[in-house]
Amino acid sequence: MVKLLKSKMFLISILSLLISNSLILTDVVGLEYGVGVNRNDELIWKCKVSNSFELNNLFGSGWDNGGIFNNISKGSKMKWKIYNIETNSSLIKIEVDIWYWIKDLNWGVKDNETQITYLTDPNNYSEGLSFINYTSLVPFWFPIPVGEYMGGLKLNARYNVDNRVLPTLNVDIKKNGISQGYPNEDIKIIAIYNDQGILNSYKLYTKDNMVILDIAYDFLPFYVIPTIVILVSIFTIGIIIYIIKKKKSSKNQSMPRK
Numbered sequence: 001m002v003k004l005l006k007s008k009m010f011l012i013s014i015l016s017l018l019i020s021n022s023l024i025l026t027d028v029v030g031l032e033y034g035v036g037v038n039r040n041d042e043l044i045w046k047c048k049v050s051n052s053f054e055l056n057n058l059f060g061s062g063w064d065n066g067g068i069f070n071n072i073s074k075g076s077k078m079k080w081k082i083y084n085i086e087t088n089s090s091l092i093k094i095e096v097d098i099w100y101w102i103k104d105l106n107w108g109v110k111d112n113e114t115q116i117t118y119l120t121d122p123n124n125y126s127e128g129l130s131f132i133n134y135t136s137l138v139p140f141w142f143p144i145p146v147g148e149y150m151g152g153l154k155l156n157a158r159y160n161v162d163n164r165v166l167p168t169l170n171v172d173i174k175k176n177g178i179s180q181g182y183p184n185e186d187i188k189i190i191a192i193y194n195d196q197g198i199l200n201s202y203k204l205y206t207k208d209n210m211v212i213l214d215i216a217y218d219f220l221p222f223y224v225i226p227t228i229v230i231l232v233s234i235f236t237i238g239i240i241i242y243i244i245k246k247k248k249s250s251k252n253q254s255m256p257r258k
Contacts, residue, residue: 036196122152
């Protein structure tokens with residue numbers, strides 16, 4: 001009887017495991033990739049660190065005249081506005097207007113426009129994929145779910161995807177790793193993405209771990225500002241009530257007893 005019970009439990013465990021694996025495989029096979037942003041969304045990034053001397057030393061003077069880092073400096077911002085989105089069985093594409101790095105936020109007329117296109121299935125890319133045609137060496141946007149999409153790409157040895165906490169693309173490029181004199185020393189990039197597929201944090205390091213370019217997505221969710229206002233209000237009211245009670249207590253203690 002005991003042996004029979006153990007055998008049944010063993011068979012149930014095996015069956016549960018097979019069902020679980022089947023569901024996982026079905027989920028992976030059925031995963032659909034899409035766009036995490038919407039038409040007319042405005043995406044803004046802010047430059048926190050820009051060491052132009054080191055950048056020119058790494059890539060040569062005028063390394064990005066007219067490119068995505070054109071006129072970048074500490075405190076400046078870049079804006080994208082999405083004006084079109086297309087998805088089908090083979091391609092995912094967004095089209096954006098770009099305003100390059102300024103400080104006064106008087107955006108004026110756009111500086112450029114571009115389109116970013118991905119294959120709908122990341123497994124359809126060939127081996128050794130890289131982004132060396134980007135000045136940033138990483139994209140500013142990926143399809144979603146971004147971690148799974150990046151994980152499905154067949155990237156070359158310079159790139160490493162880390163999905164343990166946040167979707168992160170780590171890039172290690174050796175001196176002359178792209179072409180002769182480009183870059184002129186080892187560099188490392190850590191690019192972190194949010195759940196919309198947008199580049200959330202970009203840091204470019206030299207071999208001695210000095211940050212020479214630091215960019216962050218400049219965004220507060222719609223619920224953050226009201227929440228901050230409410231919390232500040234509650235905190236202020238709490239302080240006022242505490243002061244009033246303190247004064248009343250002090251007054252009562254100072255009054256002579258009959």
